[in-house]
Amino acid sequence: MEEKKALFEYLLRLGDDSLILGQRLSEWCGHGPILEEDIAMTNIALDLIGQATNLFEYASSLGVDKRSADELAFVRYEKDYRNLLLVEQENTDFGYTLARQFLFDAFRKPFFEALSQSSDQQLAAIAEKSLKETKYHLQHSSEWMIRLGDGTDESHERIQQAVNQLWAYTEEIFEQDQIDQQLIQAGIAVDLSVIRASWTKQVQAVFSEAGIDLPQNTWQQKGGRQGKHTEHMGYLLAEMQFMQRAYPQMEW
Numbered sequence: 001m002e003e004k005k006a007l008f009e010y011l012l013r014l015g016d017d018s019l020i021l022g023q024r025l026s027e028w029c030g031h032g033p034i035l036e037e038d039i040a041m042t043n044i045a046l047d048l049i050g051q052a053t054n055l056f057e058y059a060s061s062l063g064v065d066k067r068s069a070d071e072l073a074f075v076r077y078e079k080d081y082r083n084l085l086l087v088e089q090e091n092t093d094f095g096y097t098l099a100r101q102f103l104f105d106a107f108r109k110p111f112f113e114a115l116s117q118s119s120d121q122q123l124a125a126i127a128e129k130s131l132k133e134t135k136y137h138l139q140h141s142s143e144w145m146i147r148l149g150d151g152t153d154e155s156h157e158r159i160q161q162a163v164n165q166l167w168a169y170t171e172e173i174f175e176q177d178q179i180d181q182q183l184i185q186a187g188i189a190v191d192l193s194v195i196r197a198s199w200t201k202q203v204q205a206v207f208s209e210a211g212i213d214l215p216q217n218t219w220q221q222k223g224g225r226q227g228k229h230t231e232h233m234g235y236l237l238a239e240m241q242f243m244q245r246a247y248p249q250m251e252w
Helices: 002-026 035-061 069-074 094-115 121-149 153-169 178-185 192-210 232-240 242-246
Strands: none
Touching: 002 035, 002 069, 002 094, 002 178, 002 232, 035 069, 035 094, 035 121, 069 242, 094 121, 094 153, 094 192, 121 153, 121 192, 232 242
């Protein structure tokens, strides 16, 4: 039973990462700088929300919590969400959105590669499906990082500023606790310390080609996995949860 509770918490973390970032990207729908990017970001948002759906449905099926997948997604309080602080940051501008996406994609690709080898067959299947989507996400965000970094003086300055500001949320990506350790020992979860090198290599390679400097600031912000969020989270949830709060138990 303890392992099942740990798995439930683990699934919430992964699902929340995808759901909250999907919500953020969906805010660009109809507002993209060009039509192709409007469509691309909307499709990536749909991929992420699809991943969240699969993870929440699995979490709900464990029987640890009586809530449905929809209820897990839309009617929890802010302190009950376990997403990384990185994914809840505001869009600000196009460059900021792409920098946030790249830093997350560079992590999610090796993460899903490792998770597809999980001893939990259902989780491994979700990871394998998600990996196919994430490879495209990483390619898309990497190309834009290079395009903006190696573009005009203004585009370079903006993408560098975005990276500098978002860097404070990158250390949390690799934070691990007792839940992770318990599931790692069971062969279910991914040891994040193992994939950190892949993330670092990917980030450094793209930054080098884009002419982006690695930030020198060492101050880091954490707390998302414990339900301690930035001021942006409450506003995001107010919009995302409106329909379920206004019309309880509604189903699509």
